[in-house]
Amino acid sequence: MVEHVRIVEVGPRDGLQNEAATLPVETRVSFIEKLIAAGLTTIEAGSFVSPRRVPQMADTAAVLKAFAGRRGVSLPVLVPNMTGLEAALAAGAREIAIFASASESFSQKNINCSIAESFERFAPVVERAQAEGVAVRGYVSCVLGCPYEGAVPLSRVADVAERLAALGCYEVSLGDTIGVGTPNAARAMLRAVAERVPMKSLAVHFHDTKGQAVANIYACLEEGVRVVDGSAGGLGGCPYAPGASGNVATEDVVYLLDGLGFETGVDRAAIMEAARFALEALGKGGAMRRGP
Ligand code: HMG
Numbered sequence: 001m002v003e004h005v006r007i008v009e010v011g012p013r014d015g016l017q018n019e020a021a022t023l024p025v026e027t028r029v030s031f032i033e034k035l036i037a038a039g040l041t042t043i044e045a046g047s048f049v050s051p052r053r054v055p056q057m058a059d060t061a062a063v064l065k066a067f068a069g070r071r072g073v074s075l076p077v078l079v080p081n082m083t084g085l086e087a088a089l090a091a092g093a094r095e096i097a098i099f100a101s102a103s104e105s106f107s108q109k110n111i112n113c114s115i116a117e118s119f120e121r122f123a124p125v126v127e128r129a130q131a132e133g134v135a136v137r138g139y140v141s142c143v144l145g146c147p148y149e150g151a152v153p154l155s156r157v158a159d160v161a162e163r164l165a166a167l168g169c170y171e172v173s174l175g176d177t178i179g180v181g182t183p184n185a186a187r188a189m190l191r192a193v194a195e196r197v198p199m200k201s202l203a204v205h206f207h208d209t210k211g212q213a214v215a216n217i218y219a220c221l222e223e224g225v226r227v228v229d230g231s232a233g234g235l236g237g238c239p240y241a242p243g244a245s246g247n248v249a250t251e252d253v254v255y256l257l258d259g260l261g262f263e264t265g266v267d268r269a270a271i272m273e274a275a276r277f278a279l280e281a282l283g284k285g286g287a288m289r290r291g292p
């Protein structure tokens, strides 16, 4: 039987949040439409965070409203606290993602609170989301290194992932926020987490800062992970992770998975089309890294 791998597209959120240009709502909506046309069924549409901190994600409510009632695609949005959840619910969000860190310093820089405080904020957010029938995904950042602290103990990564799962996240995405991992490190990290959270509830989220993302994904597929985050065109980075470059390009993930014989339901040429559209809108039309 052909095995399925689910690709979670994060381009419209992780991709666009770190770009110098802020795209208008219509362009963000068109980008998402093109990603849907490429066969993606989970597409992160934006964030409900402080627009002063991340102006690129302002107006996510208007982006979501453009897809009101749309079936067959899930459009999760990042939510850091109750303010974000209220706004997401009002905009019709049916799925949210909460985001924790395995590193104290990154937690402070990114969401202005400690790891412990972040869980105090998340608990009522998840409770309320679930009461509204809204699915909750979780992220752990800095799973293979922190831009401020360097190495991060695997036990801390596993602890944070386990706490997110225990809170009620249906899936926990393990983020190499600054793209410092290499395959054996990625494998060891995933194994450590999978001892505490079932593999079927885990996803991997690699940034490609040092060109290791596809190799790391391959190692994690060998370990059994079947959900992979990607960003069309390799857009992306985190404003609070200096030196972090784009996420792994979704078109490269699709090429890898096609070649390995996995089924994704995603068309690589159509992803490239969406990526080209976003890059041109950002004034970076020449930055498309791959040919057909
Ligand atoms: P804070 O300063 O601690 O919050 O920020 P506060 O409650 O003291 O509020 C401060 C101001 O923010 C107030 O406005 C609030 O109304 C407003 P003011 O009175 O100053 O005008 N505010 C909000 N506005 C909109 N939406 C909200 C919200 N909450 C408060 N939800 C906060 C805390 C988390 C909001 C802030 O630190 C923030 O927005 N941080 C940005 C976080 C972010 O988006 N980071 C990038 C995404 S994470 C990532 O990229 C990693 C990932 O990809 C995985 C990986 O790669 O590892 C997921």
Ligand code: MG
Pocket (backbone or CB within 6 Å): 014, 175, 177, 205, 207, 237, 238, 247
């Ligand atoms: Mg990221």
